Amino acid sequence: MAHQHETIPASAGLPPIDLRSDTVTRPTEAMYARMASAPLGDDGLDGDPTARELEAVAAAALGKDAGLFVPSCTMANLLATLAQSQRSEQIALEANAHMYVSERGAATFTGQFYLAIGGTDGAMDLNVLEDAMQGEGLKLRTAMVAMETSHNNASGAVLPLAHMQAVHAMAAARGIPVHLDGARLFNAAVALETAPAEVARHCDTVSLCLSKGLSAPAGAVLAGPRAVIDRSRKFRRMLGGTQRQIGVLAAAGLEAVEVMGARLGEDHRRARALSDALNGMHPKLSATIPQTNILQVDVSRSGQDSAAWSAALEKAGLRARPWGKHRLRCVTHRHIDDADIDRAVSAFRTLAGALA
Numbered sequence: 001m002a003h004q005h006e007t008i009p010a011s012a013g014l015p016p017i018d019l020r021s022d023t024v025t026r027p028t029e030a031m032y033a034r035m036a037s038a039p040l041g042d043d044g045l046d047g048d049p050t051a052r053e054l055e056a057v058a059a060a061a062l063g064k065d066a067g068l069f070v071p072s073c074t075m076a077n078l079l080a081t082l083a084q085s086q087r088s089e090q091i092a093l094e095a096n097a098h099m100y101v102s103e104r105g106a107a108t109f110t111g112q113f114y115l116a117i118g119g120t121d122g123a124m125d126l127n128v129l130e131d132a133m134q135g136e137g138l139k140l141r142t143a144m145v146a147m148e149t150s151h152n153n154a155s156g157a158v159l160p161l162a163h164m165q166a167v168h169a170m171a172a173a174r175g176i177p178v179h180l181d182g183a184r185l186f187n188a189a190v191a192l193e194t195a196p197a198e199v200a201r202h203c204d205t206v207s208l209c210l211s212k213g214l215s216a217p218a219g220a221v222l223a224g225p226r227a228v229i230d231r232s233r234k235f236r237r238m239l240g241g242t243q244r245q246i247g248v249l250a251a252a253g254l255e256a257v258e259v260m261g262a263r264l265g266e267d268h269r270r271a272r273a274l275s276d277a278l279n280g281m282h283p284k285l286s287a288t289i290p291q292t293n294i295l296q297v298d299v300s301r302s303g304q305d306s307a308a309w310s311a312a313l314e315k316a317g318l319r320a321r322p323w324g325k326h327r328l329r330c331v332t333h334r335h336i337d338d339a340d341i342d343r344a345v346s347a348f349r350t351l352a353g354a355l356a
């Protein structure tokens, strides 16, 4: 297949279309302007005013008492666990959740165990979760339950609010706090046509990534009850996550929270357009139908694995990441316009044309 097609005319002379992740997005002009004029202080001493403003604005947008600006969403999730659970306790979460698949190495430092609960489209099986929360006798106590929406490994699926509400109610009945990995919470809210706070109301703490579809260069916010955020602030310092004149970055984060959510629907529409084109292209190719900005392309019937597809697509002017051996992941974002989707489709078509 691919090796027969070194280039496609549509890509000639143009930079590759980068669908590897929404993390590749660069700051907007408005972000740079806010960064240049942001009031600054020492956030490790008596506080950085712009970081404090971002924390308040993000907490309000998420419907929580308080917020904490952190360098990454990984740290936000880690702080939620540290502030709300002890060593030798466990965190129950869906088996494909980012916190489980990519972040559970934290257990080597925290002494907290991650318990994977089977699920569908990112939603945990509630009966299995119920059992996990029993924790009687010699079992580990479940100290926290975590959800994720939109769900990265479930191809950007959005948890139904009824599911989130059920998980929250089950956990609350046992006094167990619920954390939401809301790295792409604004995408979920746009897909649900509701406000981010309406999604986050079904959890106690929530992390929000500023550097994905929202286009800030770095950073995330953890939001929740003030006492939990105060404890998290102390843990952040212990982890080396307290930064000094960090208002420079927080200024971009403010723009991300206040302005950038409004355009995410465009990314969702383009992801759907790409998925539709791929599903109509060749019987040996199929794509998930995205609810948000992430789709996965199944190449298992093509005779080539995802690494071979990724390499061949790159030569055709399209960057897409292997996601396991048989799937590619494509993520739309602010730097992808309609013409880029057309070029992405033609890159796939060039390769598909060589399939039997």
Ligand SMILES: Cc1ncc(COP(=O)(O)O)c(C=O)c1O
Binding pocket: 071, 072, 073, 074, 075, 098, 099, 148, 150, 151, 152, 181, 183, 184, 209, 219, 220
């Ligand atoms: C759902 C989810 N949670 C957390 C993270 C971690 O974010 P960061 O790279 O800011 O640590 C990611 C990153 O891809 C993610 O997709």
